[in-house]
Amino acid sequence: MKINLINMAVFSVMLALGTSCDQKNDQDAKIKALEDKISQLETSNTTVTPVNAQSTQAADPATLGAFGFPEMEYDFGAIKDGEVIEHIFKFTNNGQAPLVISNITASCGCTSPDWTKTPVKPGDEGFVKVVFNSAGKSGAQAPTVSIQANTNPNVTRLRLKGTVAPKNAGAATPVGPVKR
Template sequence: MKYFKVPALMLGAALMVFACDSKTENASDLAAKNAELEQRLARLEAAQPVATPTNVVSNTPSDPSSLGQFKFEETDFNFGTIDEGKVIEKIFKFTNEGQAPLVISNITASCGCTSPDWSKTPVKPGEEGFVKVVFNSTAKTGAQAPTVTIQANTTPNVTRLSMRGNVTPKLSASPVAAGPVKRD
């Protein structure tokens, strides 16, 4: 039996007809109606072939000789517990274990408190590069987990690095009164 791609509306209508008629007809009548519906669908498919959309991207395997390959020493850094306002800087070093120069095309941070910097020139096979992540904990308290997303000519083409830790709030110099002050 061949399977066809059928628009949902047509299939729904066919099923409704089939369901409504099934109460009053026997099995041989239902089989005949089912065969007739399949023939109609086949004629519709033949009359209107399915066109491939123009924005479809073919999914062909990449040539390994055209790709770089990250080998990070670590991809997750735990900075522990710090005081609010402290700036943490971590350099994630990597080696290109691919067969082609590794090119980082873009790096984005998960929030405005994190800023990345990286090797801007292609990293040749066997050579080292870096991604520097700076986390500013000003106005950030509690558990924090900033990340950076790297886009490069690797497989997969997206790699994530993360930092995590806890930020303790600053103690304010002047205590804030909670409510009206009672005077004697």
Template structure:
């Protein structure tokens, strides 16, 4: 299992908070994501402990090949619900097993292929986002834990939630007479 340094955990926590925050600053979110990626990449070459220094037999690992890892849902109205199905193929040498998926906040719900995905076969991770009480730039994320190297993979939705929607002010009171 890969261990993150304290700065990586702090950055990940900041991204977690901002992913569900009503923040309008996309640049800060993207900057934090870049820093997390840089920290993760730097740790690949520097083992943190003896366990991570052991060589992993690729015959025991699955490998994700996603069609996309980020889905831009554009601009939606507050209260809209978005669903996106991230499809993947197991290009590894062993059946791919997703052991857990963690959403960045309560506004995001994941569903996934529960059975092992054989080499060469396809699977999915469906992510649902509820924009109720959200506004501005949003970047909800799901973190996948699987028998892959690295063991963590992230998928992200991104877009804007518009609170300036027109509401229907036409109403009918009482029964309609014929």
């Protein structure tokens, strides 16, 4: 009975070893096939397009406007907490088609934009007005607005920058408990 049990164990071990060798050979063959495929792709001049890629075409310049901003950043300097800064960025359409601003978004709730809502013909001027409310802000500030339009690139960013001093900057604030 013990001999049958030992024979059975030896047979099981041999069977397992034989199977693992077949698996290793199978894995080696798959790795070799993948390495060959990679080598073939690297040496060929063909471009592989992913299945989920969308086809794009270069934009026709005749269908695009082009921003011509004399300045893309406005330094408002040092102001006090609570002051409101307003700046108008003027631009010229240097493109071949009417420039259409589809949307403008601000980087934070403290900044609100307004802009020319009608198409700006080539050679004509338009504006982007940016209002920054410094209430509750202190230190260096650099709010931006992102303009989406029929330009290349289709997003253009304008920036305000400056420093906001806290309301009580001049008053000495006590440190620690105050004795009365």
